[in-house]
Amino acid sequence: MRLGRGALVGGTAGLVLLAAGALACGTAGGGFGEGGALALLRFPRVAAAIAAGAALGLGGATQQGLFRNPLADPGLTGVFGGALLGLAALLGGAPGFAWAHAWSLPAAAFAGALGVSGLLVLLGREGPPARLLLTGLGLNAFAAAGTLLIANLAPESRELLLNGSFGDWLGMASPELIVRPLLICAGAGAALLTLARPLDLLALGEEAAQTAGCDLRRLRRRAIVLTALAAAAATCLVGQMAFVGLLAPHLARALVGPRHGLVLPLSAVLGAALLLTADTLGRAALPGTPLSAAAVMALLGAPLFVWIARRHHG
Amino acid sequence: MADLVLQFSRVAYERSGRRLLDGVGLSLRAGEAVALVGANGAGKTTLLRAAAGLLPATTGDITATGLDPRTAAPAAAARRRIYAEQHPSCAWDQTVAELGALGGRPAAWKDWAGRLALTDLAERPLASLSGGERQAAHLARLFASLEEPYGALLLLDEPTAALDRGRRETVHAAVRAWAQAGAAVLVATHDEAWARAFPRVIALEEGRLIADGPPAAVFTAGLVCAVWAGSPA
Numbered sequence: 027m028r029l030g031r032g033a034l035v036g037g038t039a040g041l042v043l044l045a046a047g048a049l050a051c052g053t054a055g056g057g058f059g060e061g062g063a064l065a066l067l068r069f070p071r072v073a074a075a076i077a078a079g080a081a082l083g084l085g086g087a088t089q090q091g092l093f094r095n096p097l098a099d100p101g102l103t104g105v106f107g108g109a110l111l112g113l114a115a116l117l118g119g120a121p122g123f124a125w126a127h128a129w130s131l132p133a134a135a136f137a138g139a140l141g142v143s144g145l146l147v148l149l150g151r152e153g154p155p156a157r158l159l160l161t162g163l164g165l166n167a168f169a170a171a172g173t174l175l176i177a178n179l180a181p182e183s184r185e186l187l188l189n190g191s192f193g194d195w196l197g198m199a200s201p202e203l204i205v206r207p208l209l210i211c212a213g214a215g216a217a218l219l220t221l222a223r224p225l226d227l228l229a230l231g232e233e234a235a236q237t238a239g240c241d242l243r244r245l246r247r248r249a250i251v252l253t254a255l256a257a258a259a260a261t262c263l264v265g266q267m268a269f270v271g272l273l274a275p276h277l278a279r280a281l282v283g284p285r286h287g288l289v290l291p292l293s294a295v296l297g298a299a300l301l302l303t304a305d306t307l308g309r310a311a312l313p314g315t316p317l318s319a320a321a322v323m324a325l326l327g328a329p330l331f332v333w334i335a336r337r338h339h340g
Numbered sequence: 341m342a343d344l345v346l347q348f349s350r351v352a353y354e355r356s357g358r359r360l361l362d363g364v365g366l367s368l369r370a371g372e373a374v375a376l377v378g379a380n381g382a383g384k385t386t387l388l389r390a391a392a393g394l395l396p397a398t399t400g401d402i403t404a405t406g407l408d409p410r411t412a413a414p415a416a417a418a419r420r421r422i423y424a425e426q427h428p429s430c431a432w433d434q435t436v437a438e439l440g441a442l443g444g445r446p447a448a449w450k451d452w453a454g455r456l457a458l459t460d461l462a463e464r465p466l467a468s469l470s471g472g473e474r475q476a477a478h479l480a481r482l483f484a485s486l487e488e489p490y491g492a493l494l495l496l497d498e499p500t501a502a503l504d505r506g507r508r509e510t511v512h513a514a515v516r517a518w519a520q521a522g523a524a525v526l527v528a529t530h531d532e533a534w535a536r537a538f539p540r541v542i543a544l545e546e547g548r549l550i551a552d553g554p555p556a557a558v559f560t561a562g563l564v565c566a567v568w569a570g571s572p573a
Contacts, residue, residue, distance in 0.1 A: 094431035226442055229431040237392050238442075238485070239418030284432030285441070 033281040034288060037295040041076070044302050048072045051310040074199040075305045075319065076298040077211040078263040079270055081256035083297020084218045086271025087278065087290050091225035092249045093151065095158050096334070099272035100257045103150075103162025104142045106268075107169030109254075109261035112138020114173040114187050118180035132206055135258035142169060143250045170266075190265035193320020196305050199263065210259035214252045215294060221249055222286035229284065267320050269327025270297050276334050300326075343370040344403070345493050345524035346391055351400035353386060353547075360386040361398065362547040368526060370491050373519035375535040375555075376528040378544035384528035385426055387544065388495045391526065392423040405493050422486055426497040426528075428478035430466050436477045437462040443485035452480040455510050472502040483514065490522030497528045512537070 029036075049065040049072055050058055058065040082100070089098040089105075100106050116124045116134035124130050142165050150161030170191065177187040189195060224245045227235040236242055260267070274297035275289060282288040304326065305319035346368040353361040360383050368374055376384050390398045393409025402408060405420040430439065436458055440449035453459050456476040466474055479499055486492060496515070500508045512534060515525050529535055541558040543551040551558040 091431075096432075229434070230442070231425070231429050231431075233389075233392075233394050234423075234425055234428060236394065236414050237418060237421070237423040239415040241414045279432065283438055284434050285438060 028283040029281050031288065033278075034292050034295065037281075037292055037299065041295055041299045041302070044299055044306070045072055045076060048075070048302050048306040051306050070199040070201050070204050071196050071305070072302065073208065074196055074204045074263040075302045077204075077208045078196075078260040078267070079274075079298035079301030080215055080294040081211045081260040081297070082267060082270040082301065083274030083278075083293035083295070084215050084290060085253045085256045085260070086273075086297070087275035087286070087293035088218055088221060088225070088249050088253050089271070090275050091221075091228060091286055091289075092246065092253075093158050094229065094231075096276065097159050097272070098162075099268070100139075100253060101266070101268035101271050102159065102166065103146055104165030104167075104169055105139050105146070105162075105254060105257045106261050106266050107166040107173070108142025109135040109139035109258045110187075110190055110266050111169040111172045111176075112136070112141070112258070113190065113261065114176040114183070117183040117187060118176035121180070121183055128202070128206060132210055132258050132262050135261050136255055138169070139254035139257040139261070140251065143254045147246070147250060189318075190261070192318050193265040193267045193323070194318035195263065195265040196319055197309075197316075204263060207259040207262040210255055211263075214255040214259065217248070218252050218256065219290050221245065221252075222290055225249075225286040225290075226284075264301070264319060267301070267323060269323050269331060270300050272334070273327055273330055274300060343491070344368075345370050345372075345405060345491060346526065347401070347403045348387075348391070349401040351387075351390060351398055351402055353390060353395055353398040360547050361390060363400075364544075364547070364549050366542060366549060366552060368493070368524040370522045370524055371519055372540060373515050373525040373538055374527070375538040375541045376526055376544065377530075377532075377535050377541060377558075381546075382544040383547040384544055385497055386547070388423065388497050388526065388528055391493070391495050392421070393417055394423075405491065420488070420491060421493040421495065422482045423495045424479060424482050424497055424499050426501070428475070433465045433467050435463050435465050436469070436480075439466060439477055440481050440484060443481045445484050445487070449480060449484035452484045455514075456480050456507050472504055472507065475499075475502045476507050479511065486518075486523075489518050492518075492523045494518060494523055494525040494527075496525065498530065499527065500529070500531060500534070508534075 049068050052064060052068055085100040089100055089103065090096055112134040113131060116130060145165055146162055150158040173187060173191055177184045224240045227238050227240040232242060274293040277296050278289045278292035282292055301319060304322040308317040308319050308322040344367055348364050348366045351361055351364045364387060376387065378384050389395050390402060391404055391409065393412065396410045402410065407417055409417050440453060443449055453462060456479060458476055458480055461469065461473060466477060500511050503511065515527060519525050535541055536555045536559065539554060541555045542549060543558055543563055551563055
């Protein structure tokens, strides 16, 4: 049974409750603190998790729709890896410039994400679905190796880049650091929501979509640039993060069916809820030994990924 | 001519060194229903795809609903044309009703779903349907999307290949009704009896147009051999 818009309303209400819970949870103890002081301290981290999760969910839903491939996810197809490589190149090559010009960080991440997206389209779009995924995995591995190489060559940025590789940047969220990526997430997210109708047509195949009036070149261009923007902003907020972009659209489709008018916004809501849950569990479940959101997400996401792969193929 | 809906002039298309369309010239006016026949590989689907603007590499002149479909903006070209693929597909597990909603005209879809015996299947996922039911679901979406038949171009590639008798007759009647309402309808088919019921038949062989006229003139003994058995005329 499909839930329709009720799932979106319910999901959004659930996300608000989760956010309230996340603001009240912390290693320093529960509650909002005196006059909401603790909640205020946690707010940037919670806002960053919500924005990054929403961008990841939307990016995943868009990539799956664009490539007509249920296994597409910017985390697995290397787009986040490319964003991190772009950041690593800037932080390794010109750290002074990077920290003096805050806009340069999302810009570098965007350049990396766009580069990988271009290669992904060029090398993996045609052919069976597995080709896209394998091409993406290859690009991801290459980008990760490039990031590690830069981290080794640039000792002053090594710890930061390694933390980014493990999706452990939410802990350093501060208003100054997150404001630009948040704005980019909001802008790219809003623009991605407008792709619902052409993505619905594309589900019928490229030729059917084109003859139904869909401008494929324009759709591809917009989807790739906007997904790269969302990936870049999310990477600046959280580092590299797998599974959110894969799981959120699958959960959304299971709840509301395949119409992108609902799948895209619900993927954003569920992506935000997944990442926020992972981050909150990571910092509150084991006091004294916090786990990164990416580690918790992998612990929760890997079994779900296997379940989805089995469900899809059989 | 104001009522010329589709025109091909010296249209050719080559792929992997093989000439799939070879100097094809034809025209369809508003109100004409034409059957396109030929053996497997004769070029029927290629011709329909060229008319739908899906083969930008074709040479020669093509005009469809007043536009060159190879260069026209997709939205403008689609406004007065529908193209039914031979093997439609769907990436996600849409229900019949969700597929129909893509046409954007719910009342028209409901009407077509009724005519093609899909009403009871509306909430069923496409993956759970038979091949014929799926083909009918895709046709209902396409047919419902056509707003104004006069001057429109319908390109149908073996639209009844998988359909049962009832749904087949519905499609036959629809083609006649659209032509009467002023649409130009070009239908590729291997159904000889249906092709003989059209007022005009175009026959292709190895990418060349070998006959164009009323069925009695086109279906000569030699041509029937070439078209239906795939052997030389």
